[in-house]
Amino acid sequence: MPKNSVPTAQDPDQTEAGTQPEQTEVAAKPEKPDGRKRRWREHKIARREELVDGTIAAIRVRGRDIGMDEIASEIGVSKTVLYRYFNDKNDLTSATMMRYVETVLAPRMYAAIGSDMDEYELARMAITAYVETVASDPEVYLYVMANSAGGNRDVVAESERMIAELLSAVLGERLRLMEMDSGGSLPWAYGIVGAVQLATHWWISNKSMTAENLIDYLTMMTWGGITGIAEVAGSPARFNANPHPLHRGDTTDGL
Missing domain, CATH: 1.10.10 (Arc Repressor Mutant, subunit A)
Known part of the structure; x- marks a missing residue:
C-alpha cells in the first residue's frame, strides 16, 4: 500500500476471521468516532x-x-x-436463556397479567399463560432450567423478579382501589410465582395429569388464597384475630 493511502473499511466478517486492516502513518488529527x-x-x-x-x-x-x-x-x-x-458454552447458554425469557416467556406473562378483566379471570389467565408457554416449548424450558446454576441462575432469577414485581403492582393497585391493605403485595406475588413455577416444573418433567387439570388445581389454590386475603381486607392483624376453621364444603356434593 502506498505510504499516504487511506485504508478502506473492512467487512465485519473479515475482521471477525482475523484479517486486520493495515496501519499507516498519518498526521495527527482530532479523534473521530471509528465507524469500523x-x-x-x-x-x-x-x-x-x-x-x-x-x-x-x-x-x-x-x-x-x-x-x-x-x-x-x-x-x-x-x-x-x-x-x-x-466466550464459552456458559456464555451461549446464558444468552439463550435470556433470549427465551425476553422473546417468549415474559411477553406472554406481561400480556396475561396486564389484561383488563376481573380478579378471578386474571388469576386463571396468568396461570394458563405460564403453563401453556412451558407446555408448548418443553425442551427449551427444560434446557433453561437444567442450566440455571451458577452465573446462569441470575437469568432465571431476573425473569422471576420481573414477573413477580409486575404481579405485585397489579395486586397492590387492585387492593388499594378496594381500600384494602396492600402491604403484602410483593411477598404474595413472589409466593404465587414460585408456587406456579415449581408445580409446572414438576408437571413438565412427568406429565402425570393434563395441562388443563394442572391449571385447574393451581387456579383453585391461588384463588383460595386471594379470597382469603380479601376476607380480611389484606390485614394480617384481622387474619390473626379470626378463628381458622377448615370449611369442608357441602357434604351432599361428596366433599
Whole structure:
C-alpha cells in the first residue's frame, strides 16, 4: 500500500476471521468516532442474536441435552464460529436463556397479567399463560432450567423478579382501589410465582395429569388464597384475630 493511502473499511466478517486492516502513518488529527468499530459491534450483536435463535431452534429439534457440536451442526456453522461470538458454552447458554425469557416467556406473562378483566379471570389467565408457554416449548424450558446454576441462575432469577414485581403492582393497585391493605403485595406475588413455577416444573418433567387439570388445581389454590386475603381486607392483624376453621364444603356434593 502506498505510504499516504487511506485504508478502506473492512467487512465485519473479515475482521471477525482475523484479517486486520493495515496501519499507516498519518498526521495527527482530532479523534473521530471509528465507524469500523461501530459497524463491527452492530454486526456482532446481530450475529449473536442469529446464533442464539439458531440455538433455540436446535434445542427444539435435538432436545435439552444438546451439546455445542450438535448446536453448531444444526445451525450450519462450525464450532469455531460459535466460540468467535461467545466466550464459552456458559456464555451461549446464558444468552439463550435470556433470549427465551425476553422473546417468549415474559411477553406472554406481561400480556396475561396486564389484561383488563376481573380478579378471578386474571388469576386463571396468568396461570394458563405460564403453563401453556412451558407446555408448548418443553425442551427449551427444560434446557433453561437444567442450566440455571451458577452465573446462569441470575437469568432465571431476573425473569422471576420481573414477573413477580409486575404481579405485585397489579395486586397492590387492585387492593388499594378496594381500600384494602396492600402491604403484602410483593411477598404474595413472589409466593404465587414460585408456587406456579415449581408445580409446572414438576408437571413438565412427568406429565402425570393434563395441562388443563394442572391449571385447574393451581387456579383453585391461588384463588383460595386471594379470597382469603380479601376476607380480611389484606390485614394480617384481622387474619390473626379470626378463628381458622377448615370449611369442608357441602357434604351432599361428596366433599
